Amino acid sequence: MKKKPQGSKAKPKAGLNFSEKKRLRELKSTLAGNGKKAEIPDTAQKTITFKKMYRDGICQVSSGYYTKMVEFFDINYDLLEIEDQGEILEEYSRLINYFDPSIRFELFLFNRQVNEQTLIDQFDIPLQGDEFDDIREEYTEMLKKQAAKGNNGIIKSKYLIFGIECKGYKEAKAKMGSIEADVIKNFLNLGTHARSLDGKERLRVLHEYFNQDTMEPFRFSFKELSESGKSVKDYIAPPGFDFRYPSRFKTGKMYGSVHYLDIIAPRFNDELLKKLLDIDDNLTVTLHMQTMDPVKAIKMLKGALTNIQKMKIEEQKKAVRSGYDMDIRATRS
Numbered sequence: 562m563k564k565k566p567q568g569s570k571a572k573p574k575a576g577l578n579f580s581e582k583k584r585l586r587e588l589k590s591t592l593a594g595n596g597k598k599a600e601i602p603d604t605a606q607k608t609i610t611f612k613k614m615y616r617d618g619i620c621q622v623s624s625g626y627y628t629k630m631v632e633f634f635d636i637n638y639d640l641l642e643i644e645d646q647g648e649i650l651e652e653y654s655r656l657i658n659y660f661d662p663s664i665r666f667e668l669f670l671f672n673r674q675v676n677e678q679t680l681i682d683q684f685d686i687p688l689q690g691d692e693f694d695d696i697r698e699e700y701t702e703m704l705k706k707q708a709a710k711g712n713n714g715i716i717k718s719k720y721l722i723f724g725i726e727c728k729g730y731k732e733a734k735a736k737m738g739s740i741e742a743d744v745i746k747n748f749l750n751l752g753t754h755a756r757s758l759d760g761k762e763r764l765r766v767l768h769e770y771f772n773q774d775t776m777e778p779f780r781f782s783f784k785e786l787s788e789s790g791k792s793v794k795d796y797i798a799p800p801g802f803d804f805r806y807p808s809r810f811k812t813g814k815m816y817g818s819v820h821y822l823d824i825i826a827p828r829f830n831d832e833l834l835k836k837l838l839d840i841d842d843n844l845t846v847t848l849h850m851q852t853m854d855p856v857k858a859i860k861m862l863k864g865a866l867t868n869i870q871k872m873k874i875e876e877q878k879k880a881v882r883s884g885y886d887m888d889i890r891a892t893r894s
Contacts, residue, residue: 605801606794609771614793616783618759619733627733628724629741630669630763633748633755635719649751656747662852664740666723670838670846673769674715674776715841720758720766768797773843774815815843 586601602608613621620628638649660666688694723740727733741757748755758766761781768779781796803811809818837846853861 605798606792608802609767609794609798614760614764615730616760617734618757618763619730619737620760620763621730621733622724625726625728626724627727627730627737628722629737630758630766631721631723631741631744631748631755632758633719633721634753636751636753652747652751656744656751657850658852659743659747660723660850660852662854664723664725665849665851666721667850668846668848669720669722670718670834670848671720671766671770672715672717672838672840672842672844673773674843717838718766721755764793764797770845771797771799771812774799774813 611620611622612624615621618629620630622628636649638646641649688697721744723737723744725733725736725740727736745755745757761783764781765779768781779796781793786793786796799813801813809816811817834846837844
């Protein structure tokens, strides 16, 4: 074994050190911002990127983009007859096709563990002051007991969020009112109840999403907000975010991981989604969708088919060069 000559320097380690990685991120941010250095968030509040939440539930995400949120509830789809399932799928198609290319929308499916009081509160049925209040109280108590036994403190909620480009809040309010009414009507046609969330309810969902490790109750009012001079983000932000890890992130004391599924299959059913949502743990599934103009969609499909045909021809040529029968290769393609 040869000895290293005295005075020779040790080989530098491969890869970038911390300061070099930081500089690389800054350069990438500068290039992404067309020459303008992008601002790196230095607080948890700045990491939450929406601009304003209005009392009525309209959220200004950016200077010209606004969203609204609707909660909908489960349907006993598996227990229905085949014909009834077909009708529900038809109504679901109508709901999806309702959104034209100008409306972006997202299904937000949120399982989270909450404190006992929050779990109990969701089953409170308001009393009406009539002869049926005894039945309401009895039914509420039964639901609370069932919840305490069966779901390990997990609330499973389902939301649809839709958004449009607008010049300002007034225009967004006018347009979203009619869209919201149509969305709720489509859910009723599906056989499920749906309701719009106001600003405080949307902030509550965000608080539960960002603070899944603490299960702290959400304490907020718009009146208190105006008197305190705080931002709504001060009420929903976690103690901090940590994105230093390559395959996971940390928020508060809780670790999380994000996975993107790219599924190519000739047939796709809802079993995968159902199994994921049956997990009794903190879990979020989002499906972002935007319909395309039919002309653009057909053009895109034709392009994809052309690429597949090109790949098929290349494979056939390779088969011929390798001595295989091209006709046999074609039938297998």
